[in-house]
Amino acid sequence: MWNLLIVGAGPAGLNAAIAAAGEGLKVKIIDEFNRIGGRLLGQLHQEPNGEWWNGIDVANRLHEKAITLGVKIESGVSVYDLEQSEFGWKVYTSEGMEKTEKLLLATGATEVPTPIPGWTIPGVMSIGAAQVMGNVHRVKPGNTCVIIGANVLSIAIANELRLCGVEVKEIVISQPNSSLTHSGTPEKVMESLLQLTHLAPSVLLRQAGRVAKYIHPSLAVKFYPKNGMNILDIPIKIKTAATEIIGDKKVKGVKTVNIRSNGEIIPNTERITEADFVCIAGGLAPLPELAALTSCEFKFVHELGGHIPLHSERMETNEPNLFVAGNITGVESAKVAMAQGTVAGLTIASEIKGNKKHSDSAIEEALLTVRKEREEALIQFQPNIARARELIYQQFELDWKAESPKRSIS
The missing domain is CATH 3.50.50.60 (FAD/NAD(P)-binding domain)
Structure with missing residues (x-):
């Protein structure tokens, strides 16, 4: 059984795996595409400082780092069902069923026809x-x-x-x-x-x-x-x-x-x-179908591209042991997705390892990176993204306080 199973080997999923494995977690990533990197693979542009952003190179570096940290990665594997269990989650894939304590959905976005x-x-x-x-x-x-x-x-x-x-x-x-x-x-x-x-x-x-x-x-x-x-x-x-x-x-x-x-x-x-x-x-819209198989609460937020799972700034959902990161939470740049992945990985490691003092410091630093990348993004897919994010986090906190006696984060 895995400490953390991640669905999606894009920028968010890879960074989450790196962060969690770096804290000693046993991590696996699965992705239905036959190459690792998700939307990174198609990206090629020049940054304001004159440097080129080559998504393939970024994906390769993240892939290699994850492997070095012991992350197991399988491509060409599809997920068709999710089920809560006494230990966490059962994830049903085209290659069989996987068991995991924590589940992170980093499924990204899809084009709107x-x-x-x-x-x-x-x-x-x-x-x-x-x-x-x-x-x-x-x-x-x-x-x-x-x-x-x-x-x-x-x-x-x-x-x-x-x-x-x-x-x-x-x-x-x-x-x-x-x-x-x-x-x-x-x-x-x-x-x-x-x-x-x-x-x-x-x-x-x-x-x-x-x-x-x-x-x-x-x-x-x-x-x-x-x-x-x-x-x-x-x-x-x-x-x-x-x-x-x-x-x-x-x-x-x-x-x-x-x-x-x-x-x-x-x-x-x-x-x-x-x-x-x-x-x-x-345009693009979040890809939340797997989250819809759970009792995860959803909200429609125009600024974030459509229906998204309600989540905290630390990437938690209202479902115990279920997390989200990247464009499934709202359409933004790859750099924001990467930073969100780090937040999710560290949050999950904190829940499993329980080293709160160390974890809170690392998570807060990662949250600062998310805000910085959002503020400095070369392009914004919709206006008022930062404000829309804050409203989502506020609503999650209100729901968390209302339902905290029912929620377990063991």
Whole structure:
């Protein structure tokens, strides 16, 4: 039996394993993908200090460190059920049942699909798939691209595609409909883009962005150029919406129209932008299905990407011996996920080892790292993430106090 079983070998899971194993725990990680690293594997970008963040290198270093500390790691293993027991948890996997005192779910996030006419044509893919093709498999997805969906994820990966030698012709938004009200109107898209003006290539645009953050998005949209604005030399057109992907046996282009600030289509503005592949970027949402197999309490938090398990800042849930870390708790950067993993690993070690004085000091230091990484993150996936986190932690504390007589953390 394991002291700690971790589901997910991404940045949070690997760091949690390292922290827990470093405190003497017997730790195992399982992951359904056949390579270790999770979302780290697709990441490649330049940091503000000029250094390059190569996710594959980071994943390899974490993998090697975990192995050195005695962590057992199995890839290509899926989990399909969880069951509480007298000793902790039974975890049912494609390779059999595992027993563990503590269970950490670090399952990450998933891309949100955005259906559009023509989205099943060969050559249409999610923005994350294009990232993996280029950065992991070193396969160029194509030569020319249109990205549908103007958000943090699409802009970040668009730059990575550009580094692969792809001409990203434009980033447009999805045509508004009843299921896409959050991302299909220029005003909502503008709210997100105002978090990214620090990436603009010119000082003038960066200064304009700082001023625009104090202006209501509807007013900012009013003055946004109809032909878009360049970020990292890629045209971002939030007043242009994709209505259809064109092609038969393969992608040929995207049909678009101009739209007003409220998303209303402007007649007689249709045009086609030619491209040999199309990326759809619907954004990211936490992946909490395994937590939903338990009695774990959930909350919907827009700023964190959707439904998340209610949890403390120390990554505890309301379920005894069940912890969460990384993007399952809300969509943020890999560095935040790594720091959260360290907090979870140290918290779990503290509960098992009971060395409170040493543990509290180490955990508090790890919590400071989480806050620092969040504050210094190059991009924020949603505005007001820090405030949303605090509200979640406060609610957990209230629930903890109400239910503490029922809870065991042995």
